[in-house]
Amino acid sequence: MRRYVLFYIIMAAAAVAVMLIGISSGAMEISAGEVAKVILAKLTGNAEMSRGIADNITAVVWHIRMPRLLCGMLTGCGLAAAGVIFQGILQNPLADPYTLGISTGASFGAALAIYINIVSGIYMPVTVFALISALLTLFAVIAIAKRGSSFESSNLIIGGIIVSAVLSSGVSMLKLMSGENVGAIVFWIMGSLSASAWKDVYVLAPVVSACVIFSAVLSRRLDIMALGDRNAEALGVNVSGTRLIFLLLGALITAVCVSVSGVIGFVGLVIPHLLRMRLGAKNTALLPAAAVTGAVLLSVADNITRLLPSGEIPVGVLTTLIGGPFFIYVFLKRR
Amino acid sequence: MMLEVKNISFSYTKEPFIEDISFNIDSGELVSLLGANGSGKSTLFSIMSGAIKPMRGAVLYNGQSVHAMEQRARAREIACIYQRTDCAFPFTCYEVAEMGLYPHKRRLNDGDRKFVLDIMDMTDTIAFRDKLICNLSGGEVQRVLLARALAQKPKLLLLDEAMSGFDIAVRLRMIALLRRLISETGMSVIFIRHDIETAFSDSDRIIALRGGAMLYNDKPKELLNKQFFSDIFNVKAEITDCGFRVMNIDGRG
Numbered sequence: 001m002r003r004y005v006l007f008y009i010i011m012a013a014a015a016v017a018v019m020l021i022g023i024s025s026g027a028m029e030i031s032a033g034e035v036a037k038v039i040l041a042k043l044t045g046n047a048e049m050s051r052g053i054a055d056n057i058t059a060v061v062w063h064i065r066m067p068r069l070l071c072g073m074l075t076g077c078g079l080a081a082a083g084v085i086f087q088g089i090l091q092n093p094l095a096d097p098y099t100l101g102i103s104t105g106a107s108f109g110a111a112l113a114i115y116i117n118i119v120s121g122i123y124m125p126v127t128v129f130a131l132i133s134a135l136l137t138l139f140a141v142i143a144i145a146k147r148g149s150s151f152e153s154s155n156l157i158i159g160g161i162i163v164s165a166v167l168s169s170g171v172s173m174l175k176l177m178s179g180e181n182v183g184a185i186v187f188w189i190m191g192s193l194s195a196s197a198w199k200d201v202y203v204l205a206p207v208v209s210a211c212v213i214f215s216a217v218l219s220r221r222l223d224i225m226a227l228g229d230r231n232a233e234a235l236g237v238n239v240s241g242t243r244l245i246f247l248l249l250g251a252l253i254t255a256v257c258v259s260v261s262g263v264i265g266f267v268g269l270v271i272p273h274l275l276r277m278r279l280g281a282k283n284t285a286l287l288p289a290a291a292v293t294g295a296v297l298l299s300v301a302d303n304i305t306r307l308l309p310s311g312e313i314p315v316g317v318l319t320t321l322i323g324g325p326f327f328i329y330v331f332l333k334r335r
Numbered sequence: 336m337m338l339e340v341k342n343i344s345f346s347y348t349k350e351p352f353i354e355d356i357s358f359n360i361d362s363g364e365l366v367s368l369l370g371a372n373g374s375g376k377s378t379l380f381s382i383m384s385g386a387i388k389p390m391r392g393a394v395l396y397n398g399q400s401v402h403a404m405e406q407r408a409r410a411r412e413i414a415c416i417y418q419r420t421d422c423a424f425p426f427t428c429y430e431v432a433e434m435g436l437y438p439h440k441r442r443l444n445d446g447d448r449k450f451v452l453d454i455m456d457m458t459d460t461i462a463f464r465d466k467l468i469c470n471l472s473g474g475e476v477q478r479v480l481l482a483r484a485l486a487q488k489p490k491l492l493l494l495d496e497a498m499s500g501f502d503i504a505v506r507l508r509m510i511a512l513l514r515r516l517i518s519e520t521g522m523s524v525i526f527i528r529h530d531i532e533t534a535f536s537d538s539d540r541i542i543a544l545r546g547g548a549m550l551y552n553d554k555p556k557e558l559l560n561k562q563f564f565s566d567i568f569n570v571k572a573e574i575t576d577c578g579f580r581v582m583n584i585d586g587r588g
Contacts, residue, residue, distance in 0.1 A: 091423050220441065224434055226424045230417050233386055235487070236410030236438040281424040 004285065011292045015073070018296060022303040023065040030057055038062055063198070068306075071196035072299035072315070074204040075261045078253040080294025081212045083268030084287045085250035088222035089243045090153040093276075096269040097254040100141050100156060100247075101164030102134050106258040108167040109133025111174040111185045118181045126188065127200070127259045134255035137163055142247070150240040151247070152229070191262035191316025193302050200260045207256045211249045212291050218245065219283040226281065264316040266323035267294055274330065337362040337523050338383070338491060342392035345378055353378055353547040355392070362490070363517050365524045367534040370544035371568055376527045377418070379544070380495050383525065384415045396491065410438035414489035416480045416497040418527075422468050428479045429455065429464040435486025451486055457512055458482040459505065474500035481509065485516070492524045499529060506530070510537050531568075532578060535559065543567045 019039075020032040034053050038061040041050035050058060082097035090099065097103070113129035116122060144159035145151050171189070175182045221242045225232045229239045257264075271294050272286065279285050301322075302315045338360040345353040353375045360366055370376045381387045383394055385401040394401045401409060414435070422431070433451045436443060455461040460478050463471060468479060477500045484492060492513070498506050510533070516522050528534050534541060535555045543551040543558070545567055551558055564572035564581060573580045 087424075093423055220437070223426070223430070224437055226426060227420055227422055227431070227434070228417075230386060230415075231420055233406070234384060234410060234413075234415040234417075235434060236407035238406055276425060280430070281426045282430060 003279070004289075007279070007289060008292065011296055014296045015292075015299075018299050018303065019069060022069055022299065022306075023061055025303070025307055026060075026065065028057070028060055030061060035061055039066070067198045067201050068193050068196040068302070069299055070201045071204060071260060072193050072302040073295040074201065074208045075193070075257045075264060076267055076294035076296070076298025077212065077291045078204070078208040078257045078294070079264065079268040079298070080271040080290040081208075081215060081287055082250045082253040082257075083272045083294075084283060084290045085215055085222070085246050085253075086268070087272055088219075088225060088283055089246045089250070090157060091226065091228065092153065092157070093273065094269075095157075096266075097250065097257075098263065098265070098268070100160035100251070101137055101167060102141075102251050102254045103258045103263045104164040104167040104171070105137025106130040106134035106255060107189045107263060108137075108170050108174075110188050110259070110262075111171045114184050114188060115174045115178055118178055118184070127203070130259035131255055134251070134258060137167065138247075138251040138255070142244075151243050153243075156243075156247070187314065188262050190314035191264035191319075192305075192314035193261050194306070194312060194314075196260070204256055204260055208253055211253045212287070215246065215249050216284075216287045216291075218242070219287045222246065222283040222287075223281075262314070262316060264298070265320040266327070267298055267319055270323045270327045271297065273327070277330070336360075337397060338525075339395040339398075340379075340383065340392075341395065343379070343382055343389045343394065344391040345382060345387070345389050351547060353382075353389075356544075356547075356549045357392075358542055358549065358552050360491075360523050360525060362521045362523055364539045365513065365517060365537065366526065366540045366542060367538040368525060368527045368542050368544070369531065369534060369567060374544040374567075375547040376544055377495060378547075380415075380493060380525075380527055384413065384493050385409055386415075407438045410487060412489060413491045413493065414484035414487040415493045416477070416484050416495065418495045418497075418499075420476065420480060425467045425469060427465050428460055428468055428471070428482075431468050431479050432460065432464075432482040432486055435483040438487060451482075454482050454485050455479075458485065459508065472500070474502065474505060477501065478505070478509070490520075490522055492522060494524065494526045494528075496527050496529065498526075506533065535578065 020035055023035045024030045024032045034057060037050045038053060038058050041047055042062055079097050086095040086097055086099055087093055109129040109132060110126050113124035113126045116124045140163050141156065141159040144162065145155040147155065175185050178185060221237050224235050224237045225239060225242065232239050272290050275286055275289050275293060279289055301319050305313050305315045305318045336359050340356060340358050343353060343356045344351055356379060368376050382389050385404065388402050396412060401413065429451065432455055433443065436447055436451065440447070452461065455464055458478050458481050460482050463475065468476060471479070477497050481497060498509060501509060513524055517524065538555055541551065541553065541555050541558055542549060550566055551563060559574055559579060561572050561574065564570050570581045570583065
């Protein structure tokens with residue numbers, strides 16, 4: 001019990017620190033005190049508290065850096081929790097939120113919207129296209145994996161691989177057809193939080209928090225499912241129904257995260273793994289811990305990419321670039 | 336009558352795999368299910384546990400079809416241990432044993448934890464309560480699964496070769512434990528097994544299958560004859576004072 005309390009205290013402190021340090025640094029240097037005042041003034045609706053702070057500072061803090069920070073936290077929280085969910089329902093520690101091709105589906109939708117924007121000049125909302133395409137992908141995977149009323153994890157993985165392969169060829173095709181404008185598609189897929197705005201927060205916040213909380217409430221069933229379908233059935237868990245519920249929750253989280261921020265890799269794989277080594281395998285403890293850690297780590301990573309002296313790189317590139325070798329190091333050390 | 340298996344038939348292909356099997360199990364009985372590989376034991380086991388539905392016939396538990404029972408209610412009455420269980424995640428043995436309480440309650444208190452630890456003590460698993468299940472040997476995993484099944488407080492315990500990984504001393508201790516629980520709680524045990532020698536010495540009754548049909552259903556001492564071994568296992572047997580000795584059908588032992 002004590003290790004959990006300590007863990008959450010550290011994470012809460014880290015979240016506040018990231019918020020103050022992250023928002024105060026950047027091209028325009030703002031003091032942490034000013035950041036805190038602006039945030040408190042906005043949250044309490046009391047404009048008195050931010051008196052004396054220039055309007056442009058208020059605007060940068062509240063309309064540029066704050067939504068980006070929140071998007072980073074929500075995306076990190078969602079991807080890490082979805083990682084726990086997918087590993088649990090697929091009974092496979094190598095699964096992540098992208099295993100079932102939902103990210104490829106979102107990428108295809110985004111690429112299609114960007115392509116239409118380029119060739120026809122008609123504005124298509126990229127996020128909406130990505131979201132719809134991600135959800136259609138999910139239904140395709142479910143349709144392929146379904147046998148009667150049951151879903152076996154291996155069928156879901158195979159369905160995901162097939163749909164993902166088809167869609168990623170589709171993305172390649174769209175890239176090819178976009179000619180010299182291919183950069184817009186490539187950049188979107190790399191995963192970046194640089195375009196985050198409050199409207200993204202309004203989409204992410206309710207979906208991610210509702211799905212994560214609901215999953216956490218049901219998470220004991222994921223523990224029981226870890227011993228395989230037959231054992232879980234014998235202990236009174238309706239395996240197919242539970243798998244479908246978690247599949248929808250995990251996929252919904254992934255779909256909104258990817259539609260807002262592109263494909264940010266490794267968060268959903270590495271964080272559940274690392275925490276399992278420290279906190280054990282019980283999903284009741286793991287899922288909330290992963291959600292909190294994901295939020296802190298992705299916002300830290302995003303602030304690093306934003307503040308690089310050589311100019312910004314997409315955060316998806318950084319998470320995989322650092323997360324991959326780090327994971328290998330931890331994995332080898334453990335053996 | 337605790338369990339009534341009535342005219343069960345099942346097939347995977349067009350050919351019937353299990354045909355018209357019927358028997359009853361009384362409360363407090365330890366019944367061994369014997370048969371060669373592919374004789375239909377495991378399929379019959381899955382049907383009795385409620386995991387698969389028979390194509391014809393019914394399995395009644397205290398008069399109620401096990402296939403119609405609500406899943407959690409069934410798990411409070413019937414516990415199963417399957418032949419192979421893998422765990423992809425680093426759960427500790429205690430955490431696995433504790434899962435047995437899942438059908439009974441969601442939130443566990445100190446009394447529940449003590450109950451699980453007592454069962455781990457009985458099943459000789461308390462020493463590795465904090466070890467990871469994936470790091471144990473086959474026989475140790477089976478004992479943890481036995482602890483989990485007993486934590487379900489079952490009235491009927493179904494074991495599919497659950498003691499195949501045990502050394503002889505552990506096997507005798509676990510059988511003695513089951514015997515004790517049977518006499519204390521009236522639990523019944525149905526047990527698929529390949530350890531024929533011990534099956535003959537410790538079962539109340541033996542049910543034997545061949546080619547998906549039930550050929551024998553009787554007390555062990557009634558079955559201790561040459562015909563039984565040649566019908567069920569296709570081996571020659573010599574019945575001796577202290578049991579039996581088997582050899583190949585061509586006489587090489």
